[in-house]
Amino acid sequence: MLENTETVTRPKARASGETWRALAPAIAIALVGAAVIGIGPYVLDSYSLSVLTRSLLYAAVALTVDLLWGYMGILTFGQSAFFAAGAYAAGLIFSHVGFSPATAPLALVGGVVVALVLAGIVGWLAFWHGATNLYASVITLVLPIVCTQLIFSGGNFTGSSSGLSGFESFDLSMEAWFWLSGSFLTAITAMAWLLVNSDAGRVLVAIRENEQRCQYLGIDTPRVKTLIFLLCAVIGAIAGYIFAGYAMVVSPELAGFVFGTELVIWTALGGRATLIGPVLGTLLVDYESAQLSGDYPFVWKLIIGSAFVLVIVAFPRGLLPLVSGAASRIGRHVLPGGTGERAVSVPRLLALPVSDAQGTEAGSGPALKVSGVRKSFGSLTVLDGIDFRAHAGELVSLVGPNGAGKTTLMRCIADGTERTSGEVVVNGHDLGRATPERCVALGVGRKFQTANVFDTLTVAECLRLARSRHERPSLWRRRDVLHLPEASLHVVRVTGLASRLGEEARLLSHGLKQALELAMVLALEPRVVLLDEPTAGLTKAERTQIGSILTDIVRTRGLCVLLVEHDLGFVREISSRVIVLHQGRILLDGSVDDVVSSELVASVYTGAVNLEHTA
Amino acid sequence: MVAQFLDIITTAAFLYVVSSGLLLVFGVMKIINFAHGAMLTLGGYAALLCTKAGLNPWLGLPLAALIGGLAGILVERLAVRPLYARPLDAILATWGLGIVIGQLITLYFGRGVQFAEAPLTGTVNVLGESYSIYRLSVVAVAAALGGVLTLILRGTRLGLETRAVIMNEDLARGLGINSRLVRFLTFTLGSALAGIAGMLITPISSIDPNMGVPWLVNAFMLVLVSGHSLTTLVVSCLVLGGAQVLVSAYVNPILGGLTIAVLAAIILRIRPEGFARA
Numbered sequence: 001m002l003e004n005t006e007t008v009t010r011p012k013a014r015a016s017g018e019t020w021r022a023l024a025p026a027i028a029i030a031l032v033g034a035a036v037i038g039i040g041p042y043v044l045d046s047y048s049l050s051v052l053t054r055s056l057l058y059a060a061v062a063l064t065v066d067l068l069w070g071y072m073g074i075l076t077f078g079q080s081a082f083f084a085a086g087a088y089a090a091g092l093i094f095s096h097v098g099f100s101p102a103t104a105p106l107a108l109v110g111g112v113v114v115a116l117v118l119a120g121i122v123g124w125l126a127f128w129h130g131a132t133n134l135y136a137s138v139i140t141l142v143l144p145i146v147c148t149q150l151i152f153s154g155g156n157f158t159g160s161s162s163g164l165s166g167f168e169s170f171d172l173s174m175e176a177w178f179w180l181s182g183s184f185l186t187a188i189t190a191m192a193w194l195l196v197n198s199d200a201g202r203v204l205v206a207i208r209e210n211e212q213r214c215q216y217l218g219i220d221t222p223r224v225k226t227l228i229f230l231l232c233a234v235i236g237a238i239a240g241y242i243f244a245g246y247a248m249v250v251s252p253e254l255a256g257f258v259f260g261t262e263l264v265i266w267t268a269l270g271g272r273a274t275l276i277g278p279v280l281g282t283l284l285v286d287y288e289s290a291q292l293s294g295d296y297p298f299v300w301k302l303i304i305g306s307a308f309v310l311v312i313v314a315f316p317r318g319l320l321p322l323v324s325g326a327a328s329r330i331g332r333h334v335l336p337g338g339t340g341e342r343a344v345s346v347p348r349l350l351a352l353p354v355s356d357a358q359g360t361e362a363g364s365g366p367a368l369k370v371s372g373v374r375k376s377f378g379s380l381t382v383l384d385g386i387d388f389r390a391h392a393g394e395l396v397s398l399v400g401p402n403g404a405g406k407t408t409l410m411r412c413i414a415d416g417t418e419r420t421s422g423e424v425v426v427n428g429h430d431l432g433r434a435t436p437e438r439c440v441a442l443g444v445g446r447k448f449q450t451a452n453v454f455d456t457l458t459v460a461e462c463l464r465l466a467r468s469r470h471e472r473p474s475l476w477r478r479r480d481v482l483h484l485p486e487a488s489l490h491v492v493r494v495t496g497l498a499s500r501l502g503e504e505a506r507l508l509s510h511g512l513k514q515a516l517e518l519a520m521v522l523a524l525e526p527r528v529v530l531l532d533e534p535t536a537g538l539t540k541a542e543r544t545q546i547g548s549i550l551t552d553i554v555r556t557r558g559l560c561v562l563l564v565e566h567d568l569g570f571v572r573e574i575s576s577r578v579i580v581l582h583q584g585r586i587l588l589d590g591s592v593d594d595v596v597s598s599e600l601v602a603s604v605y606t607g608a609v610n611l612e613h614t615a
Numbered sequence: 616m617v618a619q620f621l622d623i624i625t626t627a628a629f630l631y632v633v634s635s636g637l638l639l640v641f642g643v644m645k646i647i648n649f650a651h652g653a654m655l656t657l658g659g660y661a662a663l664l665c666t667k668a669g670l671n672p673w674l675g676l677p678l679a680a681l682i683g684g685l686a687g688i689l690v691e692r693l694a695v696r697p698l699y700a701r702p703l704d705a706i707l708a709t710w711g712l713g714i715v716i717g718q719l720i721t722l723y724f725g726r727g728v729q730f731a732e733a734p735l736t737g738t739v740n741v742l743g744e745s746y747s748i749y750r751l752s753v754v755a756v757a758a759a760l761g762g763v764l765t766l767i768l769r770g771t772r773l774g775l776e777t778r779a780v781i782m783n784e785d786l787a788r789g790l791g792i793n794s795r796l797v798r799f800l801t802f803t804l805g806s807a808l809a810g811i812a813g814m815l816i817t818p819i820s821s822i823d824p825n826m827g828v829p830w831l832v833n834a835f836m837l838v839l840v841s842g843h844s845l846t847t848l849v850v851s852c853l854v855l856g857g858a859q860v861l862v863s864a865y866v867n868p869i870l871g872g873l874t875i876a877v878l879a880a881i882i883l884r885i886r887p888e889g890f891a892r893a
Binding site: 073075124125128130131133134135137138139141142145146149152153257261264265268298299301302304305306308309312313316 | 646647693694697698701702703704706707708710711712714715718721722726828832835836839867869870872873876877880881883884887
């Protein structure tokens with residue numbers, strides 16, 4: 001409570017701290033970029049200036065490859081198509097309608113709209129629940145091939161294989177085009193920097209690291225991916241539009257698969273997930289290509305191809321981290337004390353005010369009603385006729401020998417697409433065929449069997465992700481405070497996670513990872529919590545601690561917990577009811593004493609009973 | 616009618632030959648070999664070497680298999696094996712090696728378009744329609760390849776071990792199967808098949824350093840809709856290859872070239888398992 005009052009009295013100071021910390025690096029990028037771009041025309045000869053103007057625009061597109069592939073894990077070969085959409089919109093309108101102050105903005109809007117439509121189609125095809133990354137990559141590969149063929153089939157309208165040229169365009173000097181392209185790239189880079197370093201940027205990385213966990217935290221990952229893809233399409237289209245205005249020629253190669261893969265090569269060489277790396281990689285390689293490819297075209301491509309393979313195999317993070325790593329090592333020798341590592345800011349934990357709690361209201365009926373649930377793989381049925389109810393304030397343990405179908409049942413409750421048939425109702429809401437993220441919204445939280453957290457994110461970031469469904473992450477800064485519901489906060493404090501908020505989750509012990517995942521699930525404010533062996537691999541002390549946390553939250557928060565557990569002693573201590581599963585059916589549903597004293601259950605565990613004989 | 620029917624059958628045969636090697640690699644390693652296009656190109660140049668040396672064009676077949684297989688060994692060692700844990704990077708590395716192979720070919724042979732002697736020329740009368748003997752012979756070659764591959768997979772110990780690795784690699788390793796060897800042999804075999812395919816397509820396509828690329832994307836899509844089964848691949852080649860022939864004939868040849876990629880993408884969106892049985 002003390003902490004709560006503190007935040008009320010000092011909101012302004014906190015906000016300006018957040019703002020300044022977020023904006024300072026972006027402003028630095030903008031200033032450095034502006035300075036370099038500003039003096040460029042005074043130190044470069046006109047040939048270099050002309051080549052670099054093109055390279056600056058390519059770099060902006062490479063930046064979108066970095067956002068999609070480096071940060072979010074979607075390897076895309078198709079960003080060239082969006083560049084071409086912007087370029088051809090300008091080329092087509094300026095050729096066929098003519099250039100005027102009215103058609104110039106029209107062409108820009110047209111290019112952006114075409115790019116958005118293309119990106120929307122690709123998003124629909126490539127990003128859906130269950131689609132693999134490989135599949136998405138292949139779809140992005142089809143995109144430039146389709147676009148190139150469409151341009152080819154356009155005859156005189158699109159200029160077919162020779163493209164369009166000789167159209168009128170903005171009357172700007174060479175220097176002005178360079179400044180325009182450079183400012184565009186600088187602005188895009190600074191904004192991308194803000195995004196990837198913000199709380200929302202952590203969502204992108206989380207999708208790359210562990211998309212499944214994201215979905216079970218209620219994050220609609222196909223939607224996030226599509227949104228970022230649309231954003232990148234717009235950036236590509238604007239870059240293409242500027243390119244057409246400056247070059248006054250557009251050709252089908254702009255949409256092509258070769259350009260699309262070159263963007264990936266530049267990004268990989270420069271350093272994926274660094275933003276600056278792909279920009280520098282593009283500028284260097286494209287500029288050098290223009291210098292060298294005239295004299296040694298094939299050898300140059302051979303060198304780039306070999307360097308690309310070498311970087312992918314041996315230095316997957318690219319050349320920028322390699323160079324800056326070496327520089328900071330030297331720096332450390334010269335200036336003892338500098339660690340070269342960025343200080344991680346740790347947010348302060350606060351209890352979510354009860355009035356802000358948004359968990360679905362407890363209905364009057366059972367918290368969880370499972371009826372006739374069946375799951376089969378082809379002719380093999382692993383769950384059949386599962387019927388039971390569980391109420392708020394109940395801790396129901398699900399026991400049974402290996403292969404009884406316990407984890408499958410958990411999956412069938414938390415993901416509507418998994419069920420073969422049957423109905424699951426949570427809090428009066430029929431889950432139907434809902435995807436995991438929809439199930440989360442209806443009040444289901446699921447903890448996996450093996451600790452399933454985001455390895456490269458900090459403890460605080462993992463917890464914030466779990467809250468992102470309720471509190472939309474900021475698109476440009478990192479919040480100083482983290483509001484958690486009481487149950488989640490309780491776990492974080494009792495287990496000692498609170499003192500390790502700034503550490504990466506992969507550095508935690510197995511027990512703390514389990515606790516972190518539990519805290520993340522509770523942060524979702526679920527009504528029904530599915531816990532799959534939350535104490536597997538824990539020490540006796542840790543297990544006792546988790547046990548008392550569970551009984552506590554069930555009693556005080558009115559949650560309904562369904563727990564898969566093998567340790568019958570532990571089950572006996574904490575459960576209010578036990579369900580025994582055997583060979584995909586419910587064998588017994590009763591009190592702890594019923595089950596413990598049941599001879600049937602004992603013989604199932606010792607393997608003496610086969611259900612076919614008893615039924 | 617007859618000509619169109621034969622076009623569909625022969626197109627499917629070409630597609631089958633081009634994608635079967637890719638499918639084997641995809642099945643065992645769960646990655647798409649982006650160097651497949653470069654290996655097709657190598658096969659094409661093997662045919663060119665035969666023509667230049669004045670040999671029987673059919674000798675191009677073993678030569679293409681040898682060159683493709685050797686390239687496969689190289690790619691597997693350099694790019695695929697070290698990136699086992701990073702499948703998307705493995706794809707990129709195979710693509711990079713494909714570029715390297717393409718540039719080496721360009722440096723040696725030049726970038727110009729060249730032609731090789733076809734193994735068979737002339738036409739034969741089929742139900743009153745004269746049709747290319749060569750195209751028909753490729754149907755026989757495709758059927759023979761499919762037969763041999765099925766025999767290897769179904770009838771030999773290596774085939775059994777390969778199928779075990781496809782189903783569950785960890786379990787297979789636990790049973791003492793050398794999955795690393797299986798992966799190596801599969802990749803080499805898949806690359807040799809790509810070489811053969813490259814040689815076989817030379818009479819209907821020109822020989823140039825980028826000749827593999829247009830086939831590559833169609834092969835990707837066919838493999839993705841076929842899953843891991845060589846039998847399903849026959850179905851995919853017939854259905855999608857047939858659609859390509861019909862669209863090229865009745866709509867427009869350029870759109871025909873896109874038919875396989877676009878249809879496959881839509882099929883996978885609606886039915887993720889493609890033509891494979893669920």
